[in-house]
Amino acid sequence: MDSALIPEGVKRCSFGKFIFWLVIFGAVLLWGIVAMLLCWFKGLNQTNMNDAYGFALWIWADLAVIAVGGGAFFTGLLRYIFGKDELKNIINFAVLIGFICYSSALLILAIDIGQPLRGWFIFWHANVHSMLTEVAFCLSCYFAVLTIEYIPLILENRQIDRVPFFHNLSHNMHGVMAIFAATGAFLSFFHQGSLGGVAGVLFGRPFAFREGVFIWPWTFFLFTWSAAACGPCFTILITWITEKITKKKLVRKNVIMLLAKIAGWMLATYTIAKIIDTWYWATVTAPAAGHNFMDFYSNNPLYGIWILVLEIVICGVIPSIILITKTGRRYSFLLVGAVFLGALGACVNRWVMVLQVMAVPVLTFESWFMYFPSWQEIATTILPVAYGIMLIMISYRYLPIFPQEREIEEEKHASIFV
Amino acid sequence: MLPFSFEWLWDISHMVFMGGLWYALTILGLGMTYCIIKAIVDTAKGKGSHSH
Numbered sequence: 001m002d003s004a005l006i007p008e009g010v011k012r013c014s015f016g017k018f019i020f021w022l023v024i025f026g027a028v029l030l031w032g033i034v035a036m037l038l039c040w041f042k043g044l045n046q047t048n049m050n051d052a053y054g055f056a057l058w059i060w061a062d063l064a065v066i067a068v069g070g071g072a073f074f075t076g077l078l079r080y081i082f083g084k085d086e087l088k089n090i091i092n093f094a095v096l097i098g099f100i101c102y103s104s105a106l107l108i109l110a111i112d113i114g115q116p117l118r119g120w121f122i123f124w125h126a127n128v129h130s131m132l133t134e135v136a137f138c139l140s141c142y143f144a145v146l147t148i149e150y151i152p153l154i155l156e157n158r159q160i161d162r163v164p165f166f167h168n169l170s171h172n173m174h175g176v177m178a179i180f181a182a183t184g185a186f187l188s189f190f191h192q193g194s195l196g197g198v199a200g201v202l203f204g205r206p207f208a209f210r211e212g213v214f215i216w217p218w219t220f221f222l223f224t225w226s227a228a229a230c231g232p233c234f235t236i237l238i239t240w241i242t243e244k245i246t247k248k249k250l251v252r253k254n255v256i257m258l259l260a261k262i263a264g265w266m267l268a269t270y271t272i273a274k275i276i277d278t279w280y281w282a283t284v285t286a287p288a289a290g291h292n293f294m295d296f297y298s299n300n301p302l303y304g305i306w307i308l309v310l311e312i313v314i315c316g317v318i319p320s321i322i323l324i325t326k327t328g329r330r331y332s333f334l335l336v337g338a339v340f341l342g343a344l345g346a347c348v349n350r351w352v353m354v355l356q357v358m359a360v361p362v363l364t365f366e367s368w369f370m371y372f373p374s375w376q377e378i379a380t381t382i383l384p385v386a387y388g389i390m391l392i393m394i395s396y397r398y399l400p401i402f403p404q405e406r407e408i409e410e411e412k413h414a415s416i417f418v
Numbered sequence: 419m420l421p422f423s424f425e426w427l428w429d430i431s432h433m434v435f436m437g438g439l440w441y442a443l444t445i446l447g448l449g450m451t452y453c454i455i456k457a458i459v460d461t462a463k464g465k466g467s468h469s470h
Contacts, residue, residue, distance in 0.1 A: 123439075124419045128431035137435070141442040148450065167466035169457035176449055183445050190438075 005159055005398050009406040012397050022393060025386045032383025035376040036111050044114045046376040052369035053358050058112045061381045063195055063350035065101040065108075066139070067223070068343050070231030072098020072146060073188035076181035078262065089255045092153055092401045093242075094235045099146045100391055104384030106143060111380050131194040131201065138191030145184040149177065153399050189224055196223025199353045206289040207296045208357040210281060218277050219353070225273060226346050229266035232259050233319070233342030240336050242396065248409070250402040257329055260339065264323025267342055271316035278312065296360050298368050303356050311352060315345025 001015040012018070039046045049056045075094040079087040110116045122136045155161065155170035193216065199208040200217025210217040236256055243250050282293040297305040322328035322338035329335050359369050373381075395401055419436065426432060460466060 124423070125425060126419060126435060128435040133435065134438075137439045137442075141439070141446065144446055148446065164464075164466040165457055165461045168460040169453060171466070172453040172456045172460070176453060179445065179449055183442055187442060 002398075005157065007158055007398075007400045007406075010409060018393070018397060022390060025390050025393075028386035029383060029390065032379045032386065035379035036383065038376055039111050039114075039380065040116065046374060048371060048374045048377065050371070053355075053371045055354050055358060056371060057373040057377045057381055058108050060347075060351050060354045061384075062105045062108050062112070063354060064347040065104050065384065066192065066195065067227045067230055067346040067350060068234035069098045069101025069105070070188065070192060070227030071233075071235035072101075072149075072231070073142070073181075073184050074228040074231050074266075075235065075259065076149070077185040080178040080181035081185065084258065084262075086255050086258050089402070089404045090235065090239065090251050090259060092399075092403070093239060093251075094232075095146060095149045095153070096392065096395055096401060097235055097238055097388075098231075099143075099150045100384070100388040102139065102143045102146055104388065105139065107384060107387075108380070109139075131197045134194045135191050135198070138187040138194070142184055142187040142191060145180050145187065148173065148180050149184070152177075153395070153401065156400050157398055188227070192224040192227040193220040196220045196353070199357060202357070205357050205360070205362060206286050206291050207360045208353060209285065209289070210277065211285060222270070222274060222277060225266070225270045226349060229263055229270045230342050230346035232263035233267070233323075233339040234346075236260055236263070236339045237336065237343055238392075240339075242392065246396070248405065249412075250405050250408070252404055252408065255404075256335075260323050260329050260335060263339070263342065264320060264329070267316065267345075268320035268324050271312065271320050274312060274316060278308070296356075300368055300370065302370070303359055303368070307348065307352060307356070311345060311348045315341045315348055319345070 006012050035046075047056065071094045075087055075091055078084040079091050110119060113119055122133060123140075126133050126137075152170040152173045155166045155173075160166050161170070196219035197217055199205075200210040200212060200219030202208045208219070210219050212218045212220065236259060239251055239256070286293060286296070294305075297303060297308065319338035319341040322334050323342070328338065355371070359371070361367055361369070420426065421428075
């Protein structure tokens with residue numbers, strides 16, 4: 001039915017099956033939209049946020065998707081600025097994932113600010129002393145970059161590409177993509193960093209506060225570093241999941257190996273920096289503020305010492321060792337496990353730096369603050385997941401996301417006949 | 419956001435923040451304008467008509 005729109009030389013599932021799954025995820029999307037509308041029309045009383053939790057599930061989700069979406073800027077940087085040409089075979093998918101992550105982050109923010117009609121205030125009445133203003137600027141501009149990077153993919157659809165203007169536009173955009181990618185890397189460095197900086201400058205919250213260089217606390221650099229390390233891990237993970245669902249090889253192994261190796265070294269160096277940072281904070285910064293290390297970890301269900309072990313050892317040290325060793329990367333289950341742990345590590349780090357910061361008591365008469373999100377918060381957080389899956393489905397079906405797919409398919413057929 | 423807004427101050431914070439924003443927006447705007455104009459010119463010259 002829609003075969004004229006499908007890229008040449010590749011096979012896709014039947015139109016009925018495609019629509020069936022689209023409807024399933026569309027229903028989840030609809031559930032999220034209902035919750036979103038409730039938040040917009042009835043206000044933030046629909047959430048379980050309170051005086052202790054001004055930042056809650058949404059801000060964690062925001063920071064987490066921005067971190068794992070970092071694969072787009074880092075892969076773009078490697079491809080266009082450092083000339084890692086092999087990565088041209090995965091850059092489209094990295095851009096798509098980045099586009100989904102950043103549009104989701106902006107959507108979540110639009111719900112979180114409570115009055116979306118006043119969203120433009122942050123630009124027009126900018127507080128130029130706030131790191132969050134820098135985040136808003138860079139996030140919006142970088143989303144524009146990702147949109148510009150995604151447009152040529154849409155224009156390369158079989159039917160759209162037949163129109164000469166669109167064909168030329170797509171060709172020209174590819175020609176200057178390095179400039180957009182460099183701008184994207186510049187913007188990403190600052191907004192990823194500023195998100196970390198927001199936590200690091202909270203001198204009234206000794207769990208988050210860090211020293212640093214000039215105006216930038218160490219968390220500024222750690223956030224950028226972790227996004228560059230864990231973003232490519234997420235890209236590899238989603239590529240693997242897409243291959244399993246489509247039952248096809250979509251990207252050659254050498255491309256995955258290269259990206260995994262780079263991600264591994266980024267993760268290893270990040271983990272070392274994170275260990276040093278945590279050690280210094282535990283032995284110097286926190287005691288100087290009158291706290292012991294164990295004051296920040298409790299035996300409540302959410303914030304025991306296990307969360308530190310999970311973040312640094314299980315999601316940092318272990319995947320780093322797997323990814324930087326050739327043997328570790330060679331075994332598919334180890335590689336996938338490592339990239340899963342790497343991506344999970346970024347999410348756990350953001351959870352700790354957003355929610356644990358809010359939970360830790362800072363005054364002697366306070367106890368730990370606990371929080372469980374309302375169904376509206378959960379639904380609006382799942383909404384971007386459903387949206388992302390649907391956009392990947394549509395893009396995979398109609399756009400040439402994986403340039404090697406046709407080639408791999410043809411080789412497979414040739415080998416069968418031989 | 420703009421120098422003619424009543425809140426604007428010619429201080430370092432405004433220049434760094436707003437300068438960065440306008441710098442990025444200018445690159446994106448000029449880049450896209452170049453691509454669109456070149457695509458119009460190329461199309462007028464008949465390029466891309468026989469690509470398929």
